Amino acid sequence: MDDERSVAAAADVRWSDLPPELWEMIGRRLDSYTDILRFRSVCSRWRSLVPRLPRLHPPLSVPCPVHHMVGFSAKIIPATIFRLEPSIETSPSDGPPTSRQGWLIKVSESNPDSVVKSIYMVGEWDLEPEPEPEQESNSGKIWLLSPPSHHRILPDRRPFPEHLDLLKFRATELCKDYILWGVGEVEKVLISPTSPWRDPKDTVAIAITKDGNLCYWKQGQESWSNITDDRGEASRYDDIILYKGQFYVVDNLGTVSWIDSSIRVVQFSPPMCGGGNRKHLVESGGDIIVIDRYNLQTTYPDNYRGPRSDEAVNFKVYRLDQKWGKWEEVRNLGDVVFFLGTSCSFSVSVQDIDGCPGNCIYFVEGEMKGVYLFSLGSWNIRRTAFLDPLC
Template sequence: MDQKVDWSQLPFELWPKIGKQFDHHIDVLRFRSVCKLFRSSVPSSLPNSPSFPLQIPHPLNLSLNCYLYQSTVYLIEPTDASFNSNLQPLPPSSSSSKGWLIKVQESKDQPLSLLSPISDRKLSYPLSINNTSLMPLNLLNYRAIQLCKSYTIEKPIRFSSSVHKVVFYPNSPWNSVEDCVSCYIFEEGKLGIMKHGDKKWKRVDDKNFYYDDVIVFKGQFYVTDKWGTISWIDVSSLRLIQFSPPLCGFGNKKHLVESCGSLYVVDRYYESSENMRRNYGGRRREPDEVVECFKIYKLDEEWGKWVDVKNLSDRAFILGQSCNFSVSTKELIGYEGNCIYYRDSFDVLMYNLDDYKITTVDFNPCIDKTLWCHAPWLRC
């Protein structure tokens, strides 16, 4: 075990097989950046792999076209190379191994766009010190770990509220776009699906119009209705197969979150109308915008039952505008464990499961201030 191995002496035919084990574009990019041998063994992308934005028919009006955009949430961690004379050091109380969340929207026709990982608000690109050129992100100085992907549909303004959630699968550098499928929730909770190349979206389950969320979990589309019953979609037959017993949660909206290989439902409770007679910082919320509390349930797949979760330990759940995911706060600056982060019409908010309090999070905008202050390449 103490013997050093010269990896460059491996047979050349092994390198393409090794490179194709990476499902994420960022991992392929880093693999190809090691040396000329690695770069020549694995292409940056395949001609038929998905390239965004994808033009698709509009779910409600076939005479209109819309575009499917992809965004990726990354955990950015500093490496030893990032602590040099050109960068401000982190404060002594911060761990040099901790990182930050960023969200990047990809487009083949435009430069990458920076988005808030919680609200999806577009951020201005960081400029150089003299404000004359864009500040690049050198991936040799930072470790980029892909956490999840999210998808949004750009559509005509008059249809802006028709589609609430979109997921897309499979998607890796080695998948052909012809193998990809989109699943979406539209209007008041209807469920639709479309294989790439189809001329129109197809409805799934005409009898249930109350689906709240959809997610890709273990290579399948999973949906939850307003009663918390989870089903997975058989794409070939467009049938729903019940996967869980009904949760029977009394909240107003169910969110699906994958965390550490398990599936969770976050039940969102809105304040009742009699408690709505208050003013939030001079801005009046609508009744369906003000959260009273959240409750979390974990699906025990082995026993087929729901487990009431009271504590997330060091993990935090992010209920974003276009995707939900969980993070370990041990690896992040500016996030607290055992909390749920979400957004209403005005602010990014944090619900603490310890004391059940809701507080406004002072991100700038919606991005950790420590990243904004100490990482010049992301200064807005």
């Protein structure tokens, strides 16, 4: 009987009465800016347990990773893509009233002096008109961006709220996005660790150049270093992601490898042996996904550095069975839609956002970064009018 009373008494303890040291431990384990913001917004007591973070990590100044541009500097601009779901109590004045389903928000910094909040929704758009240049300030602007690219989109000029109260929305982080500003010969760059609590001295950046080479930079280094493949093969790498806190890369044969703490490439999967021209690496639902892109290729001279127009004609999707170490082709995505961006890729369910068909892939095409939609079921490709870049 005494044990039952003790259990009942323990069950009646209010969460707000838990010891402060326990809440401090919980707060210190939150690994995203939004989670920390929501935690500190609950009450003054919780706010005192977790220190206030900078609104966003500032752009990271790094040496230029391209060897023939030694002496030049670049900046890595961090961004985060979220899915926001309005609460039942949300009123039209709290945010975009056009949809009761989720929408997407991209928060990024455009340059060292200005924080740019880039907001986009799939389907209908609400955005405040951008001010004239002489009226701009360094306090931040709201821009509409194409999800996979960094281009602005011309929206309907309808009012958008100046402030977005995240306490009235459920925010889910979809992926980190890093833009290497000032260097055109780098395909993609990532930073680790991504936690808001990270020590800047622990920062490691890994980049894939346009010719498919891997290089890395650590805080304090004066230049980037090449990453060699222990297999002794001259692999061309197509994509890189952070998966379970580790860097994972995929080469042009569909072999997935991870990069260990000593910056060595360690093979993780067998070759996919797909016949496509480029492999996109995506984490979806905890699985490693490789999307094989087939292009209608145009032949260019080896020394050609102008714009290229390899047109996508097909995509195939493969899932890595990590238990048996083999690839499985996914012929139907169901209600999942993939976004293959210029600097990050992610997947969402069409049940969570408005305006997207399922079993589809959004991707970027051409030097002008137009956004297209590929239907996996019909092999149909069309340009999405509502995502056209503002040129």
